[in-house]
Amino acid sequence: MKAFVFLLVVIVISNCLAVDRNNFKTCEQSGFCKRLRNLTPNKHFHILNVDSLKVEGNVATAEVSSVNPEGDTKTLQHLYVFKLSALLDGTFRVELDEESPIYPRYRTQLALVAEPKADELKLIENKDNHVILQNSQGHKVTITADPLKIEFLDKAGNVAVILNEKSLLQVEPLKKKDVKVDGDENAVAVEEPEGTWGENFKSHHDSKPRGNEAVSLDVAFPDADHVYGIPEHTDKFNLRTTTSSDPYRLYNLDVFEFELDSTMALYGSIPVMYAHGPDRTVGVFWHNSAETWIDVENHSDGTVVSSLVNLVTGSSKPKRVDARFMSESGIVDVFVLMGDKPGDAFRQYTTLTGVAPLPPKFSLAYHQCRWNYVDEEDIRTLDENFDQYDIPVDVYWLDIEYTDRKKYFTWDLEKFRHPAEMVANLTAKSRKLVVIIDPHIKREAGYFLHEDATDNGYYVKNKDGNDYEGWCWPGSSSYLDFFNPAVSKYYADRYLFENFPGTSKDVHIWNDMNEPSVFNGPEVTMPKDCQHYKPPQDGLEGISAYWEHRHVHNEYGLWYIRATQDGLLARTDGRYRPFVLTRSTFAGTQRYAAVWTGDNMAEWGYLAVSVPMCLSLSVAGVSFCGSDVGGFFKYPEAELMTRWYQAGAYQAFFRAHSHIETKRREPWLYDAQTMGLIREAIRRRYALLDFWYTLFYEHTLDGMPVMRPLFQHFPQEKETYTIDNQYLLGDKLLVRPVVEQGVTSVQVYLPGRESGTIWYDVDSYQAIPANGFFTQNVNMAKIPVYQRGGTIVPRKERVRRASPLMAEDPYTLIVALDSQNTAQGSLYIDDGETYEYKQNKYIYAKVSYESSSLTYKIVNDQASYPTRSWVERVVIAGIKTAPKSAKMVQGDKQTALQMTLHKGNDVLVIRKPAASMGQSWQINFVY
Structure with a gap:
């Protein structure tokens, strides 16, 4: 009863109050x-x-x-x-x-x-x-x-x-x-x-047994x-x-309910x-x-x-920070x-701390979450509704209520009696499940994890050397000490299928509360004088025999997610790529998990701040970033919800999530017009999924952020230095989400004035020369996105209910010409889920356009992947003179192609070239 009352108080406080600064140090x-x-x-x-x-x-x-x-x-x-x-x-x-x-x-x-x-x-x-x-x-x-x-x-x-x-x-x-x-x-x-x-x-x-040591x-x-x-x-x-x-x-x-425009600490620390x-x-x-x-x-x-x-003194300070x-x-x-270009410095950091591994492809699609989907019937109905309303989704999430009374690696056998069957039903439709596992372990007699940790000394110790006890969602809790290799191995083994019945390779993991969060601890976390494992060394005893939590605090979540990833890899003998989401972040987090920006609110300011927050994380190595679409706390009205989906569709991690006390907000619960706009935003994401996947593959090669500040590619343009309401995806798409309420136009900055860069509105293919700020009219259906001239972006227009079903579908190549009538792009293809790409079972192709030809060349000559996908359409934007004819050349086969020139916006469309993505090809033009 004591635990219930305490947790009820926490929930009430979290719903009714903004952050209480008095709980956190100045x-x-x-x-x-x-x-x-x-x-x-x-x-x-x-x-x-x-x-x-x-x-x-x-x-x-x-x-x-x-x-x-x-x-x-x-x-x-x-x-x-x-x-x-x-x-x-x-x-x-x-x-x-x-x-x-x-x-x-x-x-x-x-x-x-x-x-x-x-x-x-x-x-x-x-x-x-x-x-x-x-x-x-x-x-x-x-x-x-x-x-x-x-x-x-x-x-x-x-x-x-x-x-x-x-x-x-x-x-x-x-x-x-x-x-x-x-x-x-x-x-x-x-x-x-x-x-x-x-x-x-x-x-x-x-x-402070060691005294001051700053x-x-x-x-x-x-x-x-x-x-x-x-x-x-x-x-x-x-x-x-x-x-x-x-x-x-x-x-x-x-x-709880962090405030905006603040230097206060949050869930992550990347120095x-x-x-x-x-x-x-x-x-x-x-x-x-x-x-x-x-x-x-x-x-x-x-x-x-x-x-x-400066005006009064007639002098100016030299630039310096x-x-x-x-x-x-x-x-x-x-x-x-030492840089010296932005990309050089970003790469130098990921050279030290690592790049994000190639994620499973489904994880880049749309995720649906709530604290909490109630039971198996709720999940089944949810799944049916996504199909009924023709909204694609790849992943459903279960928060803490799926467990047996907050005991992790268990199921509530009243509400989730048949977890393996539930998972199999989702898998049959090419969908996945993510379940939450938090670091607090319920101190309950008979709970296997607590008993094992107690018997083997696996818990973090308090200052007196006894098992540390704090309060979190289960009530009285203790915390595994992942600095001990035996503890990390024990925890990783809990993910083996025999140790976590009901799971399969299609069940992935969400690590929350891993700062670690301790409701009754100083600043809602673990006391600094708690003791962590230190490898034994001759002659060291007393306080020399352990590390204090003060030394390792920001690293604790990193050790936790590493053990999670190890466990997910071990359960399939390293064959399948795991997906892990973490809230706590530190340098190197990108090697193990995606990140979301935490418990935000359904307010316009929180939608707006998701952009600079993810930009900051991206340049700090963590490209796989997103915010809770719609806001975790409170209820988003139709306009805010629509704009948040439109913004989320262009952030790397795309998940809707909400608090247990909020009104249900699945897309079909809004009016028909709003639901249609949300559906369209999600479909935009799926059409670009292979573009996202290619960006993440290229990140593994060069360490570049996927989401980039404008100054990364336009380092001389001072206007870009303080722009953080728009960004680049790779060097190809510029995104300016609408984060203001009730607007009919927004200001957009198109960089590249000195270099003569051309940008193309992705909806109309209208060419817009870079000239700094301009006014973009918007209605509720408009997401301001522009493709950079000189680039080629792959799309898949046949959006299905889940991304694996689109694997063999055809591509549309969007060719946006620069002032020299050239363009380049790339495409990465593999099976989307295994590590077989490391045995050269993949395709990485470069696509290039010049006035005489469009060339698709597979650059990994020793590699192969048996894709059945093909090109059904090529759209060339910015073409001034139409060719008289075009011919596809692939291997020994040559095929005359049909073309249509749309003179109103200088767009040439080549229909059904039927070129296979499994081998190189070329389209030759005759003028």
């Missing part, structure tokens, strides 16, 4: 943030001992000492080890750790996909307080020894990134409590700052107009100046930041999984105050990404 309430942020620049110096410098291979090492300019004799100098590594792909790594820490300091473990590959590093100069080094690509690093400053120069010799210019570098030395000065037992103990050995927040006490570093980006990244926040894509507000916070938290200006794009990746605060100061942000100051990273623990470990 910088002033976070001891290390307050402490470090109050440090005065250029007062706490570090000096590099140039005589200790050694360069071996790709690594330079040296001794660094901290000094106290105030001359306080009680504060001793402290020694650190400095390490600079040159890595392939134009990246450097800077590390600073204590020379002899009394305890090992935590180093983030799982974010990197592998040990970074080494480049060469040459010592160019070492004299007069300066050291100059250079990598193989011509980037130079200038180190000023006293005080320590590190400058990274681009290939032209311009300073692109500066570390520690303001001498805000800090690595707080680890201490033991009650240690006397100089080991003299009769001396007075050093007075410690308030909160060194413990902090309080509301009713919670954090014991790290910080200031980073400068000369010549930058703006900085981007460090998701997840509900802010604009270009980051604001925070000097008069709280810094951006990275600390994975479950924030990569990019700086962009006309001269270059660079980035820094702060490799740290502890709570982190990041200050930003843009010195040329164009604010009214700065503009007035400063940032400062502050983390509660760990070491200084920062990667400098």
